[in-house]
Amino acid sequence: MTVNSNVEAAWRYHNASKHSYASVHNNLHFLDWDNQPLPFKAYTTLEPLRLPREVRQTGVAALSAIAESIHPVASAVPDLEALAQLLYLTAGITRHRKHPGGDIYFRAAACTGALYEVEVYVVCANLVDLEAGVYHFAPAEFALRRLREGDYRSVLSEATGGESAIVHAPLTIICTCTYWRNAWKYQARTYRHFGWDNGTLLANLLAVATALGMPAKVICGFLDAEVNRLVDVDPEREVAYSLVALGHVAALPQQFLSKPSVLHLETVPLSRNEIVYPAMRKIHAASSLRSAEEVGTWRGNAPFAKLPAQTGATVQLHPYSDAEMPRDPIEQVILRRGSARKFAEVPIGLLQLSTILDRATRGIPADFLHPEGTQLNEVYLIVNAVEGLDAGAYVFHRDRQMLERLKAGNFRTQAGHLGLDQDLPAEAAADIFFLADLQIILGRFGNRGYRAVQLEAGILSGKVYLAAYAQRLSATGLTFYDDDVIRFFSPHAHGKSVIMLVAVGKNAKSVL
Numbered sequence: 001m002t003v004n005s006n007v008e009a010a011w012r013y014h015n016a017s018k019h020s021y022a023s024v025h026n027n028l029h030f031l032d033w034d035n036q037p038l039p040f041k042a043y044t045t046l047e048p049l050r051l052p053r054e055v056r057q058t059g060v061a062a063l064s065a066i067a068e069s070i071h072p073v074a075s076a077v078p079d080l081e082a083l084a085q086l087l088y089l090t091a092g093i094t095r096h097r098k099h100p101g102g103d104i105y106f107r108a109a110a111c112t113g114a115l116y117e118v119e120v121y122v123v124c125a126n127l128v129d130l131e132a133g134v135y136h137f138a139p140a141e142f143a144l145r146r147l148r149e150g151d152y153r154s155v156l157s158e159a160t161g162g163e164s165a166i167v168h169a170p171l172t173i174i175c176t177c178t179y180w181r182n183a184w185k186y187q188a189r190t191y192r193h194f195g196w197d198n199g200t201l202l203a204n205l206l207a208v209a210t211a212l213g214m215p216a217k218v219i220c221g222f223l224d225a226e227v228n229r230l231v232d233v234d235p236e237r238e239v240a241y242s243l244v245a246l247g248h249v250a251a252l253p254q255q256f257l258s259k260p261s262v263l264h265l266e267t268v269p270l271s272r273n274e275i276v277y278p279a280m281r282k283i284h285a286a287s288s289l290r291s292a293e294e295v296g297t298w299r300g301n302a303p304f305a306k307l308p309a310q311t312g313a314t315v316q317l318h319p320y321s322d323a324e325m326p327r328d329p330i331e332q333v334i335l336r337r338g339s340a341r342k343f344a345e346v347p348i349g350l351l352q353l354s355t356i357l358d359r360a361t362r363g364i365p366a367d368f369l370h371p372e373g374t375q376l377n378e379v380y381l382i383v384n385a386v387e388g389l390d391a392g393a394y395v396f397h398r399d400r401q402m403l404e405r406l407k408a409g410n411f412r413t414q415a416g417h418l419g420l421d422q423d424l425p426a427e428a429a430a431d432i433f434f435l436a437d438l439q440i441i442l443g444r445f446g447n448r449g450y451r452a453v454q455l456e457a458g459i460l461s462g463k464v465y466l467a468a469y470a471q472r473l474s475a476t477g478l479t480f481y482d483d484d485v486i487r488f489f490s491p492h493a494h495g496k497s498v499i500m501l502v503a504v505g506k507n508a509k510s511v512l
């Protein structure tokens with residue numbers, strides 16, 4: 001038995017990090033503003049290499065970009081301008097607000113608490129206007145810093161056990177997550193946020209890659225220690241979470257490099273002191289892959305989770321066709337996005353909700369989602385106000401483009417409670433819950449399945465955000481009381497776990 005296959009670890013973390021009314025109300029944690037972590041990783045010795053700010057616009061409709069992916073047939077190689085566009089619309093600073101506790105630099109993708117614990121690195125061959133190397137993306141300066149000179153792609157080929165998308169990629173994005181930057185507020189629940197916040201960011205990245213005509217594939221199966229070493233992170237503080245292979249070139253010749261040297265590049269401390277939450281270190285270690293064979297067997301076919309037989313009344317969904325759909329370009333939609341802070345309690349159209357569900361769930365290119373189009377999370381909804389749809393609780397049958405009603409009624413009050421007693425889920429037109437059968441997922445993927453299912457839910461939620469804003473609606477991610485959500489959707493959801501929640505509706509500001 002490998003460490004990854006002993007799934008006690010994932011269950012222990014999952015159960016211990018659940019929110020309940022009691023756990024939230026008995027928690028004495030407070031925000032120590034004097035010890036607030038810096039929002040940016042700052043190297044002290046590396047010079048910034050500014051990225052071009054004037055970039056071409058793709059003009060590709062957001063509703064197409066989020067739903068499609070490019071098949072790797074011909075050669076596709078990003079140049080520096082395309083990379084700048086990708087990085088800006090994925091992790092760049094898109095808004096800035098002055099705040100009594102300090103300025104907040106909002107980024108292109110939603111992130112719990114606006115704490116931005118996800119860092120982005122680039123590993124590339126020689127590209128037009130960019131030399132081969134390993135780079136860190138610095139959103140504050142909109143710049144790259146080069147950590148290593150030369151072509152290090154073969155390290156990633158080895159670390160992924162020769163994953164084909166990586167072997168053919170002229171460029172791979174590595175996303176890491178920094179514990180303390182998010183745990184300062186959210187304590188040990190931060191490990192779930194890694195998947196959510198990395199996921200919303202990847203929803204943008206995948207959509208922009210498609211708009212640029214670049215094949216892209218999310219890779220979760222890799223040797224953790226090798227990737228962490230390549231980007232020179234201290235794995236006690238910051239860990240590689242996902243890779244995205246971008247573009248397509250002839251396969252790299254097999255190379256046997258010596259291991260990249262340890263650089264120990266100096267960075268500015270995030271704050272005066274950092275609090276360690278051992279539960280997160282444990283689940284990370286338990287979900288790490290340690291040999292090429294383990295990586296090889298990890299990726300591949302996803303387990304097939306069947307929904308219970310349909311017994312409730314059904315509503316057929318009719319999303320926009322390609323010809324009729326709103327065509328606001330992906331660049332505009334990403335820049336327009338910003339989480340709703342208050343929803344107007346007015347209905348959205350069934351056509352709009354259908355389009356969100358359809359476009360967000362057309363499939364994610366990922367090494368744990370074979371065959372293409374597989375999904376680990378199931379979609380459950382509380383519908384508060386959608387024209388042509390009775391208020392109630394529903395489950396989405398993706399294969400049949402249909403909603404099955406689980407119970408009818410006005411559940412605004414319950415929705416507010418389930419979303420951690422906040423107003424947003426009560427005011428929203430619809431609350432979209434991602435639920436998964438962890439028994440089956442962990443059985444197939446081991447503890448690392450826990451990372452994969454959180455990441456997938458984050459990507460799906462990021463797509464929901466973009467599909468909503470593409471239709472001039474609004475959305476926000478929300479946290480939740482775990483077991484209360486399952487009770488609410490049971491008996492249908494019996495045995496499942498709630499992974500993520502996103503609410504959609506009309507923004508109160510836009511209907512004034």
Ligand SMILES: Cc1cc2nc3c(=O)[nH]c(=O)nc-3n(C[C@H](O)[C@H](O)[C@H](O)COP(=O)(O)O)c2cc1C
Binds near residue numbers: 107109337339340422
């Ligand atoms: C997974 C997730 C969970 C979130 N949970 C909440 C929440 O419970 N309450 C809330 O008001 N906002 C929540 N947010 C919204 C964030 O606060 C927001 O994304 C962040 O402040 C950045 O702002 P922006 O999305 O407008 O760019 C959540 C966002 C995400 C991605």
